[in-house]
Amino acid sequence: MTPEQRAAEFDAADPLAAYRERFTLPEGVIYLDGNSLGALPKATPAAVRCVVEHEWGEGLIRSWNSAGWFEAAGRIGGKIAPLIGAAPHEVIACDSTSVNLFKLIAAALQMRPGRKVILSEPGNFPTDLYMIAGLEQQGLAERRLAERDRLTDALDGDVALLLLTHVHYKTGAMHDMVALTRAAHEAGALVLWDLSHSTGALPVGLNAAQADFAVGCGYKYLCGGPGAPAFAFVAERHHASLKQPLTGWFGHAAPFAFSDDYASAPGIEQLLCGTSPVLGLAALEVGVELIAEIGVERLFQKSQALSEFFLASLKDHGVVLECVSPADSGARGSQLSFRHPQAYAICQALIARGVIGDFRDPDVLRLGFAPAYLSFADIAAAARHLAEVLANEEWQSDEFRQRAAVT
Amino acid sequence: MTPEQRAAEFDAADPLAAYRERFTLPEGVIYLDGNSLGALPKATPAAVRCVVEHEWGEGLIRSWNSAGWFEAAGRIGGKIAPLIGAAPHEVIACDSTSVNLFKLIAAALQMRPGRKVILSEPGNFPTDLYMIAGLEQQGLAERRLAERDRLTDALDGDVALLLLTHVHYKTGAMHDMVALTRAAHEAGALVLWDLSHSTGALPVGLNAAQADFAVGCGYKYLCGGPGAPAFAFVAERHHASLKQPLTGWFGHAAPFAFSDDYASAPGIEQLLCGTSPVLGLAALEVGVELIAEIGVERLFQKSQALSEFFLASLKDHGVVLECVSPADSGARGSQLSFRHPQAYAICQALIARGVIGDFRDPDVLRLGFAPAYLSFADIAAAARHLAEVLANEEWQSDEFRQRAAVT
Numbered sequence: 001m002t003p004e005q006r007a008a009e010f011d012a013a014d015p016l017a018a019y020r021e022r023f024t025l026p027e028g029v030i031y032l033d034g035n036s037l038g039a040l041p042k043a044t045p046a047a048v049r050c051v052v053e054h055e056w057g058e059g060l061i062r063s064w065n066s067a068g069w070f071e072a073a074g075r076i077g078g079k080i081a082p083l084i085g086a087a088p089h090e091v092i093a094c095d096s097t098s099v100n101l102f103k104l105i106a107a108a109l110q111m112r113p114g115r116k117v118i119l120s121e122p123g124n125f126p127t128d129l130y131m132i133a134g135l136e137q138q139g140l141a142e143r144r145l146a147e148r149d150r151l152t153d154a155l156d157g158d159v160a161l162l163l164l165t166h167v168h169y170k171t172g173a174m175h176d177m178v179a180l181t182r183a184a185h186e187a188g189a190l191v192l193w194d195l196s197h198s199t200g201a202l203p204v205g206l207n208a209a210q211a212d213f214a215v216g217c218g219y220k221y222l223c224g225g226p227g228a229p230a231f232a233f234v235a236e237r238h239h240a241s242l243k244q245p246l247t248g249w250f251g252h253a254a255p256f257a258f259s260d261d262y263a264s265a266p267g268i269e270q271l272l273c274g275t276s277p278v279l280g281l282a283a284l285e286v287g288v289e290l291i292a293e294i295g296v297e298r299l300f301q302k303s304q305a306l307s308e309f310f311l312a313s314l315k316d317h318g319v320v321l322e323c324v325s326p327a328d329s330g331a332r333g334s335q336l337s338f339r340h341p342q343a344y345a346i347c348q349a350l351i352a353r354g355v356i357g358d359f360r361d362p363d364v365l366r367l368g369f370a371p372a373y374l375s376f377a378d379i380a381a382a383a384r385h386l387a388e389v390l391a392n393e394e395w396q397s398d399e400f401r402q403r404a405a406v407t
Numbered sequence: 408m409t410p411e412q413r414a415a416e417f418d419a420a421d422p423l424a425a426y427r428e429r430f431t432l433p434e435g436v437i438y439l440d441g442n443s444l445g446a447l448p449k450a451t452p453a454a455v456r457c458v459v460e461h462e463w464g465e466g467l468i469r470s471w472n473s474a475g476w477f478e479a480a481g482r483i484g485g486k487i488a489p490l491i492g493a494a495p496h497e498v499i500a501c502d503s504t505s506v507n508l509f510k511l512i513a514a515a516l517q518m519r520p521g522r523k524v525i526l527s528e529p530g531n532f533p534t535d536l537y538m539i540a541g542l543e544q545q546g547l548a549e550r551r552l553a554e555r556d557r558l559t560d561a562l563d564g565d566v567a568l569l570l571l572t573h574v575h576y577k578t579g580a581m582h583d584m585v586a587l588t589r590a591a592h593e594a595g596a597l598v599l600w601d602l603s604h605s606t607g608a609l610p611v612g613l614n615a616a617q618a619d620f621a622v623g624c625g626y627k628y629l630c631g632g633p634g635a636p637a638f639a640f641v642a643e644r645h646h647a648s649l650k651q652p653l654t655g656w657f658g659h660a661a662p663f664a665f666s667d668d669y670a671s672a673p674g675i676e677q678l679l680c681g682t683s684p685v686l687g688l689a690a691l692e693v694g695v696e697l698i699a700e701i702g703v704e705r706l707f708q709k710s711q712a713l714s715e716f717f718l719a720s721l722k723d724h725g726v727v728l729e730c731v732s733p734a735d736s737g738a739r740g741s742q743l744s745f746r747h748p749q750a751y752a753i754c755q756a757l758i759a760r761g762v763i764g765d766f767r768d769p770d771v772l773r774l775g776f777a778p779a780y781l782s783f784a785d786i787a788a789a790a791r792h793l794a795e796v797l798a799n800e801e802w803q804s805d806e807f808r809q810r811a812a813v814t
Binding site: 024026029031033036037039040044045048049051052053055056057058059060061062063064069095096097098099101102106110122123124126127129130131133134135137138140145170219225226227228229230243244245246247248249250252255256257258259260261262273274275276277278279280281283351356358360361 | 431433436438440443444446447451452455456458459460462463464465466467468469470471476502503504505506508509513517529530531533534536537538540541542544545547552577626632633634635636637650651652653654655656657659662663664665666667668669680681682683684685686687688690758763765767768
C-alpha cells in the first residue's frame with residue numbers, strides 16, 4: 001500500500017476526523033505549523049463579531065458587567081485547567097507568556113529569600129531565558145544554565161526556582177515533570193513549567209506532579225489567535241503567600257474602591273495586572289472550548305499516530321533525515337524536528353508547495369502535527385512533498401535560500 | 408432660547424458634526440462615558456473581521472510577515488505620536504497601561520542609582536500608585552505621596568521619578584506638564600506622565616515639555632476597544648541607556664536568532680515583551696486613525712464647548728451641584744465631575760433614562776464629553792435628564808441605591 005492508501009484507511013477510522021470541519025483551513029495548504037499559530041476555529045469570527053458589534057458597540061461600558069467581561073480571565077482559566085491537570089481556580093488567562101513568566105519568577109524569588117538562582121537549560125525557548133535577564137539587571141536574580149541531563153546535579157541550596165519548558169520548542173523533547181518537580185522540591189526550590197508547547201496537544205498533570213507554577217501560550221494548540229492572551233497557574237497552596245510584582249488594579253482585592261494602597265485579591269485573580277484584553281479573550285475562549293471538547297488524551301493519541309505515520313511514510317519514500325525529536329512518540333510533543341544544513345531553504349521549498357512548517361535557527365526544520373485538524377491524508381501528502389523537495393534538491397534554488405524574518 | 412434650541416444652533420455650526428456618523432452609537436443612549444470606554448468606530452468590525460478571517464484564517468503564520476503583524480506595535484505607536492507631541496519612533500503600542508508603568512518606573516530606578524523614591528499624589532489613578540507597590544515589595548522602590556500643591560516641595564535628592572496622571576481621572580484637573588517636568592529635572596528626577604485621560608481628547612506636548620516617559624490607555628478616547636493594548640513613550644535621548652525589566656523576546660534585537668542571551672532592540676521596540684496582541688492592535692489602529700484624522704486641537708475645542716454648554720444648561724434648569732472639576736475649561740480634561748452624597752444612585756437613575764455616565768467612589772458623578780461623537784443635542788438632553796432626576800429625587804429609589812461593580 002502507498003502512504004496515501006494507508007492514510008485513507010486511517011482517516012476512515014479516526015474518531016477525531018469530524019473535528020477538522022470545525023476549523024478554517026485554507027485551500028491548497030497543508031498546515032504543519034499549528035505549534036506556532038493554531039488554525040482558526042470556525043466559531044471564532046462570530047464570537048469576536050458579537051463582542052465587537054454587540055457587546056462593545058451596543059452595550060458599551062455596561063458590558064463589563066452584563067457581558068461577563070470582568071469574569072472572562074478567570075472563566076477561561078477555569079476552562080484551561082482540565083487540559084493541564086489543575087483545578088479551575090488555579091488558572092487565569094492574562095497578559096503574555098513572557099509577562100506571566102516575570103510575575104512567577106519574581107514571586108518565587110520572594111518565596112525563597114536568600115536564594116537568587118533561577119535554574120534552566122541552555123536552548124530553552126528564548127523568552128523563558130530572557131525574562132530572567134530583567135530580574136538579573138535589577139540585582140534580584142542570577143541565571144544558571146545546565147544541560148538537561150545535569151539539571152538535577154545543578155539543584156543546590158542557592159536555587160530558588162527551576163524554570164523549564166515542558167516540551168522543547170525546537171526538538172519536541174518532553175521533560176519528566178514528576179521527577180524534576182520532586183528533585184527541585186527536595187533541593188528546597190520551586191518549579192515553574194512553561195507549557196506553551198504542551199497545552200492542548202497532550203495531557204499535562206500539574207497537580208499530580210505537585211508543580212508550583214506554570215505558564216502557557218494561548219495561540220498555539222489552544223487556537224486562540226495571533227498574540228492571544230496567555231495563561232498562568234499557581235498551585236492553591238501558594239495563593240495565600242504569593243507576592244508577584246505586577247500589582248495592577250485588576251489584581252486588587254477591590255479594584256473599584258479606588259483606594260491608594262494595593263491589596264491583592266485573595267485567589268488566582270492576584271495575577272491580573274491591567275485591564276483584561278476583551279477581544280483577545282473572546283477569541284481564546286472559543287479555541288479553548290473546542291480543544292477541551294475534543295480532550296487532550298484523544299488529541300495526544302492522534303498526534304502520536306500522525307507523527308509515526310509521517311516517519312513511516314518518509315521511510316517508504318526512502319528519505320533519510322536526521323530526526324532530533326525523541327524516537328518514542330510518548331516522550332515528545334506534537335512535532336517532529338529534522339536537522340539539515342539547508343533546513344531554511346527546505347522549509348521555503350515546502351512552503352512554495354503549500355506545506356507550511358517552520359524553520360528554527362540554525363538548521364532545524366520543524367513540522368507540527370496539530371491533531372485537532374490534521375488528517376492522515378495531509379501527512380501522506382506532506383511526506384511526499386518533502387521527499388520530492390529532497391530528491392529534486394529544490395532547496396538549491398536561490399529563491400528559497402534568501403532569508404527573511406519568520407516565526 | 409431653551410438649551411435644546413441653542414444646541415441645534417451649535418450642532419449646525421459644529422465642524423466635527425459629521426464625525427458622529429463614523430461611530431456606532433446605540434439607539435436611546437446618550438453616552439457620557441467615553442472617558443472609560445470609547446465608542447465603536449464603524450470601520451472597526453470590518454478591520455477586525457479581516458484580521459480574523461483573512462489574515463489569521465487564510466494567511467495563518469505567514470501573516471506575521473505578509474500582513475504586517477510584526478510592525479503593528481511600532482506602526483500604531485507612530486500614529487499615536489502626533490496626538491501626544493512625540494516623534495513616531497518614540498511611541499509603541501503594547502501590553503496594558505499597568506504593565507507599561509512597571510517597565511518605566513523600574514527603568515527610571517535603574518537610571519537614577521542611589522535614589523529610590525517614586526513621587527506621586529494621593530488619589531492618583533489607583534493602578535499608577537499600585538504599580539509602585541510591586542517594586543516596593545521587591546525592595547527597589549519607595550513610594551512618596553504629596554498633595555498636588557506640595558509636589559514641587561517634595562522633589563528632593565531621593566526622588567528618582569515623578570509619576571503623575573496628566574488629567575486626573577476623577578476631577579479632570581490637568582497638571583502643568585511643562586512646569587512639573589522642569590521642577591523634577593531641576594531636582595535630578597525623571598518624569599513619567601500617565602496620559603490615559605488626555606490622549607485623544609486634548610493636545611499633549613511631551614517633547615515640548617521635555618518629558619522623559621509616558622504611558623496611556625488605548626480604550627478611552629482612542630476608541631480602541633475594551634482592554635485595548637496601551638502605549639508607551641520614551642524620549643529618544645533615553646533609548647540608548649534604557650533598561651526595562653520585562654525583557655521578553657519581542658523586545659530582543661534579533662528575536663528569531665533564538666540566542667540564549669538577551670540583547671535589547673536599539674529603539675522603542677525594546678519596550679516590547681511578549682508576542683504582540685494582533686486582534687487588539689487591529690481594533691486600536693482603527694480608533695487611533697480616526698481620532699488622528701479629526702485632530703486633537705479640534706477635539707479639545709469641541710470638548711470645551713460641550714462641557715461649558717452642559718454647565719450653562721444646568722444653570723438654565725436651576726440645578727445647583729458642586730462641580731469638582733476646574734472651572735476653567737482650558738485647565739481640565741474632557742469631563743465634568745460633580746460631588747453629591749447620592750452620586751451613585753443619581754448615576755443609576757441617569758442610566759435608567761439612557762444617560763450613561765459613571766460613578767467614582769465615594770461620591771463623584773463623572774460625566775465625560777468625548778468630543779468625537781457627541782452632539783450638543785446630546786448635552787442638552789443629558790442636562791435636562793439630570794435636572795429631572797434631581798428635581799424628582801429619583802435617586803431615592805431603592806433600585807438605584809443598590810450597588811454593583813462598575814468601571
